[in-house]
Amino acid sequence: MNRRDFVRLLSLGSASALCGCSTLPHLHSFEKLFKKTNSSQSEANDIAEVLATPAQPVLTPEQMTEEFLKDARTRSLYFSQDFPEDILIHGRKFELMQGLVRKFRAVQRHVGHGNFNLLGMDEFFRLAQTASGAAEVTSEEKLFLEEMFYFDAKLYGFHGEKVFHKMTDIVKPGSTVKIPFTGHFLKRGEPVEIYNKIKKDVGNTVLVTSGVRALAKQYHLFFEKALETNGNMSKASRSLAPPGYSFHGQGDFDLGRKGYGYRNFTDDFAKTDEYRRLLDLGYVQIRYTQSNLLGVRFEPWHIKVPA
Ligand SMILES: [Zn+2]
Incomplete structure (x- = not known):
């Protein structure tokens, strides 16, 4: 089956030209990146989260029954494949996403990887005006960001809950604690307490690879993933919220x-x-378990902290 027939296109306005590939410089291979970025392990972790897609068994034609393909467990198991109901963006919208990724990257370089984790969107707009390599976020880009934010993710096949309800929501200043040597922050209270307990019980070989992410960071990671999937937003949402x-x-x-x-x-x-x-400790919960019903891949590394 042709991929173009296979994937449902999302009509977000007029799609004038099909655009299948990113013109951004391609991200490095993991191995190279990890060698090069000892000083910036947290950045390497981020890129790994975007790109780490293990080889998966391929769906056979016999498996492609309507019932099987619609099952959320199938999508989480075969998360890096295309599904008939997948939503794709292309054309102008894809170009806007490429332009915004350039600006996210530039602002991240400008404020530093750690600080970028905590940036709200208003702050991102302000910094994009002055960061080298970025430029003012245009009103067309802002509209697109808004459209993406308020789009119902269930239509992608993602069934998680919404945590931030407005595009301008922020992580409250002072509500986080910096975790030394990781480039990441954790929320004060239970998250920090759980982390410290884990460190004490498991030892120093375990460390946080991603902590608090405000909206600019999540947009950035999700858009990087969506470029990687050539605009297949559903496929991106199976790996990143x-x-x-x-x-x-x-x-x-x-x-x-x-x-x-x-x-x-x-x-x-x-x-x-x-x-x-971690599992033996009893008090640790994994958010996205194997064959979860949220339409998300198995993430054994993602620790759930109840609200
Ligand atoms: Zn996670």
Whole structure:
């Protein structure tokens, strides 16, 4: 079956030209990146979360029955494949996403990777005016951002709850704690307490690989993923929550094993001693379990902190 026939196109305004590929410089391979970025491990972790897609079994034609394909568990298991109901953006909308990713990258370089985690959208708009390599966010781009924010993610096939309800919502200043040597922040209170308890019980080989993410960060990660999937927003949402829907905005965080690189964002993490010990602790919960019904891939590294 032709991929173009296979994937349903999202009509978000007029799609004048089909645009299948990104003109952005391609991100480096993980191995190269991890060698190069010892000083910026947190940035490497981010890119790993966007790109770490393990080889998966391919759906056979016999499996492509309507019932099987519509099952959320099938989508979470075969998350990196196309499905008939997938929503795709292309044309002008795809170009807007490319332009915005350039600006997100530039502002992140400008404020530093750690600080970028906490940036609200108004602050991003302000910084884009002056950051080198960025430019003022245009009204067309703002409309597109708004449209993306208020789009019902259930239509992508993503069934998680919304955490931020307005595009201008922020992470309250002073509500977070910086975790030394990680480039990440955790919410004060229960998230920090759980993390400290885990460190004490599991040891120093476990560390936070992504903590609090305000809206600019989630937009950036989701758009990077959506460029990677050539505009397949549904496929992107099976790996990364759409902006507004990430529990990283509420208190969840990701854990990894020190020195494990991009594999911290693959099923390999579930094979580590650290993961086994996390589960044995009893008080640790995984947000996106195997064959979850939220339409999200299995994320053994993502720790759920109840609201
Ligand atoms: Zn996570």
